[in-house]
Amino acid sequence: MQKILLPKILLIDDEEDIIRVLSMSLRSDGYDIVSALSGKEGLDVFKKESPDIIITDIKMPGMDGIEVLKKVKEINPETEVIIITGHGDIDTAIEALHYGASDFINKPVRDEALSIALHRAKDKIDIRLKLKEYTDDLENMVKIATEEVKRKSNFQTKLIKSSNDGIVATDDDWKIVVYNPGAERIFGYSRLEVVRKMRIVDLYPPKIVGAFKSEAENKRNDEGLPWREITVLSKDGENIPARFSGTVLYEDGMAMGSVAFFQDLREIKRLEKELINSERLAAVGQTVAGLAHYIKNILIGLKGGRYIVDVALDKNDTDKLKNGWQAIKRNIGRISDLVLDLLTYSKEREPEYENCLPNEIVNDVCELVEATAREHRIEIIKDFDLSIHEVLMDPRSIHRSLLNLVSNAIDACTSDEYTDKRWQVRVKTALEKGNIIRFEVKDNGSGMSDEVRANLFESFFSTKQGKGTGLGLLVTRKLIEEHKGEINVTSQQGKGTTFTIWLPYEELSNTDKIAERI
Amino acid sequence: MGKKVLCVDDDPDIRLFVVTVLEENGYTPLTASNGEEGIKIIREEKPDLVILDVLMPRQSGIKMYRELKTDDSLKNISVIMLSGIARRTFLRSQEALTEFGNENVPEPEAYLEKPVEPEELAEMIKKVIG
Numbered sequence: 001m002q003k004i005l006l007p008k009i010l011l012i013d014d015e016e017d018i019i020r021v022l023s024m025s026l027r028s029d030g031y032d033i034v035s036a037l038s039g040k041e042g043l044d045v046f047k048k049e050s051p052d053i054i055i056t057d058i059k060m061p062g063m064d065g066i067e068v069l070k071k072v073k074e075i076n077p078e079t080e081v082i083i084i085t086g087h088g089d090i091d092t093a094i095e096a097l098h099y100g101a102s103d104f105i106n107k108p109v110r111d112e113a114l115s116i117a118l119h120r121a122k123d124k125i126d127i128r129l130k131l132k133e134y135t136d137d138l139e140n141m142v143k144i145a146t147e148e149v150k151r152k153s154n155f156q157t158k159l160i161k162s163s164n165d166g167i168v169a170t171d172d173d174w175k176i177v178v179y180n181p182g183a184e185r186i187f188g189y190s191r192l193e194v195v196r197k198m199r200i201v202d203l204y205p206p207k208i209v210g211a212f213k214s215e216a217e218n219k220r221n222d223e224g225l226p227w228r229e230i231t232v233l234s235k236d237g238e239n240i241p242a243r244f245s246g247t248v249l250y251e252d253g254m255a256m257g258s259v260a261f262f263q264d265l266r267e268i269k270r271l272e273k274e275l276i277n278s279e280r281l282a283a284v285g286q287t288v289a290g291l292a293h294y295i296k297n298i299l300i301g302l303k304g305g306r307y308i309v310d311v312a313l314d315k316n317d318t319d320k321l322k323n324g325w326q327a328i329k330r331n332i333g334r335i336s337d338l339v340l341d342l343l344t345y346s347k348e349r350e351p352e353y354e355n356c357l358p359n360e361i362v363n364d365v366c367e368l369v370e371a372t373a374r375e376h377r378i379e380i381i382k383d384f385d386l387s388i389h390e391v392l393m394d395p396r397s398i399h400r401s402l403l404n405l406v407s408n409a410i411d412a413c414t415s416d417e418y419t420d421k422r423w424q425v426r427v428k429t430a431l432e433k434g435n436i437i438r439f440e441v442k443d444n445g446s447g448m449s450d451e452v453r454a455n456l457f458e459s460f461f462s463t464k465q466g467k468g469t470g471l472g473l474l475v476t477r478k479l480i481e482e483h484k485g486e487i488n489v490t491s492q493q494g495k496g497t498t499f500t501i502w503l504p505y506e507e508l509s510n511t512d513k514i515a516e517r518i
Numbered sequence: 519m520g521k522k523v524l525c526v527d528d529d530p531d532i533r534l535f536v537v538t539v540l541e542e543n544g545y546t547p548l549t550a551s552n553g554e555e556g557i558k559i560i561r562e563e564k565p566d567l568v569i570l571d572v573l574m575p576r577q578s579g580i581k582m583y584r585e586l587k588t589d590d591s592l593k594n595i596s597v598i599m600l601s602g603i604a605r606r607t608f609l610r611s612q613e614a615l616t617e618f619g620n621e622n623v624p625e626p627e628a629y630l631e632k633p634v635e636p637e638e639l640a641e642m643i644k645k646v647i648g
Binding site: 293296297299300301303304305307308311320323324327330331419 | 529530531532534535538539542554602632633636
């Protein structure tokens with residue numbers, strides 16, 4: 001700044017008097033003055049002193065003012081050069097302008113003209129310096145900003161890369177542009193196979209693609225797609241359980257892309273499965289005593305049957321033979337039921353979905369128990385929702401679960417101590433929203449105490465005093481859970497019990513839907 | 519016409535078995551599938567012996583046994599308990615009930631644990647009522 005306030009001026013003139021007068025005048029104005037008596041000397045001084053302004057006479061022996069101007073501009077184009085010309089020497093003035101002179105002063109040099117020219121030169125220098133300062137600042141700022149952006153982008157890239165979750169982002173055309181190692185682990189495709197080569201339709205389950213597209217169409221911007229459990233199909237064709245959440249990204253109201261997050265649930269699912277398995281094993285251990293009792297009863301039945309058959313054969317008594325044989329058959333049935341229950345309970349099983357008519361299955365169950373019910377004066381009431389059509393479900397799971405519940409309901413009536421009741425077992429089906437069928441088995445039998453209800457699904461537990469395996473409800477619950485359904489019970493001692501099952505179904509003939517089910 | 523023996527058991531297989539044993543040994547069998555029905559038949563038929571299961575739905579053998587043994591007109595009828603539960607467990611429950619109800623109920627004439635062999639049952643019946 002000091003330089004601008006007090007520019008250094010180089011005076012070049014071959015007339016010593018002029019130099020002396022101008023020097024005195026300019027010094028008294030506060031300028032720093034150096035001088036030379038020829039063009040050549042002027043250039044030497046210029047190189048040594050680096051003045052900001054040069055005032056040079058144009059006509060000098062040897063190197064003239066134009067020549068000095070040319071050389072000075074070559075060395076430092078920013079130097080202001082003021083030319084002193086003879087009056088009316090337009091040609092020279094034009095030539096000087098051509099080489100970059102800043103200003104002209106006519107001879108004889110008057111203080112006023114000099115002062116104006118110097119002011120102009122000073123302003124120019126001033127502006128140029130400021131401009132340079134701005135430019136330097138700007139470049140600096142751009143450099144800092146670029147570095148910051150780079151640093152941030154680096155940070156974000158690293159963040160995305162090191163995330164355990166799969167992160168996938170697309171451009172506004174659903175083309176994948178970000179695909180991190182977490183996503184590689186879930187989907188099985190490498191980054192090179194995906195980035196700028198795949199669209200979401202090639203990678204995501206169809207329902208997620210649909211959700212994104214409708215989100216973008218409706219320009220919803222509030223919460224995005226909330227977390228949900230889904231199954232993604234990996235490169236190897238494996239169904240990978242994952243949690244998903246995503247959102248469409250907007251810029252000025254226009255969709256500019258999307259981002260999706262996937263959490264790998266394989267390990268969690270594996271641990272869950274392990275836990276369930278170990279719980280199941282513990283439960284199996286607990287029950288051996290109870291089971292032994294049940295098996296003993298079967299054995300008693302079989303032995304009795306054998307004795308009756310022996311007696312009948314001895315006497316050729318056909319009626320007795322039939323009775324004995326019935327007893328044996330009945331107990332063989334109990335054994336096979338028990339083995340089936342044990343197998344169902346101890347094994348993992350995937351539901352086998354088939355086209356079926358739920359009402360018809362429930363009707364079969366009712367017919368199976370009809371004879372027993374009649375024997376004990378229990379009325380079976382069927383209350384079926386006739387709007388239930390043919391659907392895709394696992395008919396075996398329905399049959400088994402309902403048979404267990406209806407048999408329990410009948411047992412609850414036969415063990416009821418209030419013998420003046422008119423016992424009823426109501427079996428109801430109903431269609432519910434969201435592709436769900438509700439099955440309800442309601443009896444007005446003995447009901448349960450809170451303690452019994454608390455134990456219902458806990459472990460092998462039977463109130464049937466050695467006549468039940470304690471497996472029925474466990475098997476039922478397992479079947480229901482494997483079918484992604486729910487089971488609930490309400491009961492009042494002495495009043496009765498209601499079991500309710502909710503099972504999801506798929507519409508017909510689209511078996512692919514099962515695989516895609518979210 | 520042999521002596522009348524009533525079998526009370528909710529399990530049809532056991533009833534059939536006991537009936538066969540009774541017939542084979544010259545007795546006249548009667549059956550009931552629960553305690554309530556059993557008491558009714560006892561009052562009507564006055565059997566010589568009751569073969570009684572302990573655990574039955576609706577009215578248990580324990581309750582029926584106490585009803586039988588505290589009824590002056592019935593308490594001389596002999597009883598053989600035939601049960602899946604151990605003799606010791608049954609007797610302990612009787613003691614507890616006696617203390618609780620402050621009534622003296624005698625032990626049954628015999629107690630057999632299931633499973634029972636036909637010969638064993640026949641011998642026991644013979645021993646109790648001849």
